[in-house]
Amino acid sequence: xxxxxxxxxxxxxxxxxxxxxxxxxxxxxxxxxxxxxxxxxxxxxxxxxxxxxxxxxxxxxxxxxxxxxxxxxxxxxxxxxxxxxxxxxxxxxxxxxxxxxxxxxxxxxxxxxxxxxxxxxxxxxxxxxxxxxxxxxxxxxxxxxxxxxxxxxxxxxxxxxxxxxxxxxxxxxxxxxxxxxxxxxxxxxxxxxxxxxxxxxxxxxxxxxxxxxxxxxxxxxxxxxxxxxxxxxxxxxxxxx
Numbered sequence: 400x401x402x403x404x405x406x407x408x409x410x411x412x413x414x415x416x417x418x419x420x421x422x423x424x425x426x427x428x429x430x431x432x433x434x435x436x437x438x439x440x441x442x443x444x445x446x447x448x449x450x451x452x453x454x455x456x457x458x459x460x461x462x463x464x465x466x467x468x469x470x471x472x473x474x475x476x477x478x479x480x481x482x483x484x485x486x487x488x489x490x491x492x493x494x495x496x497x498x499x500x501x502x503x504x505x506x507x508x509x510x511x512x513x514x515x516x517x518x519x520x521x522x523x524x525x526x527x528x529x530x531x532x533x534x535x536x537x538x539x540x541x542x543x544x545x546x547x548x549x550x551x552x553x554x555x556x557x558x559x560x561x562x563x564x565x566x567x568x569x570x571x572x573x574x575x576x577x578x579x580x581x582x583x584x585x586x587x588x589x590x591x592x593x594x595x596x597x598x599x600x601x602x603x604x605x606x607x608x609x610x611x612x613x614x615x616x617x618x619x620x621x622x623x624x625x626x627x628x629x630x631x632x633x634x635x636x637x638x639x640x
């Protein structure tokens with residue numbers, strides 16, 4: 400069985416569900432092979448490959464604005480993909496074609512690049528420079544092809560999913576994401592909010608400040624006002640009493 404980023408995401412999504420994991424891996428494999436077959440023939444340049452990828456994904460209406468879920472297994476079921484899942488799919492296709500793709504993580508978005516081309520999965524835009532990031536006002540938190548590091552994207556998604564259901568589990572996943580990508584500003588921000596919800600006010604403030612330091616353009620973090628000192632004292636009193 401090939402080593403795909405999509406398989407890693409499915410394994411985290413469907414932990415302790417071996418039968419479902421096996422079935423969705425087969426669906427993902429078919430999707431990779433199908434897209435590879437469509438774009439791999441007579442594709443001479445990376446620009447040509449990305450144009451073909453956009454043609455195929457747009458033609459099949461795979462990219463959707465209002466998706467049902469960020470989960471890859473749901474994308475495979477519904478045919479509606481977000482930028483995270485689509486970027487992993489395209490990475491795996493490019494890797495199968497013998498290229499050396501990289502995943503690029505920015506503020507609220509995931510890109511794919513290969514060689515000198517940076518590709519935006521949701522609108523088909525691609526460019527030969529990092530102007531792509533400037534266009535989207537993003538600071539790059541990670542660029543590379545390390546499978547373990549890229550799992551951070553899925554851990555953050557699982558933290559988002561669990562933040563109102565199981566905060567301890569959400570905290571586990573977001574901490575794992577930060578361990579894998581230490582400059583993951585949006586993960587620090589989410590962990591900061593989780594810490595504050597759990598009454599760990601000092602840790603929460605520290606993480607939110609860390610997010611601001613890593614990414615000064617992160618408006619949501621910059622607008623966050625720390626709890627005033629009197630409220631913090633009251634909350635600490637409640638927690639200790």
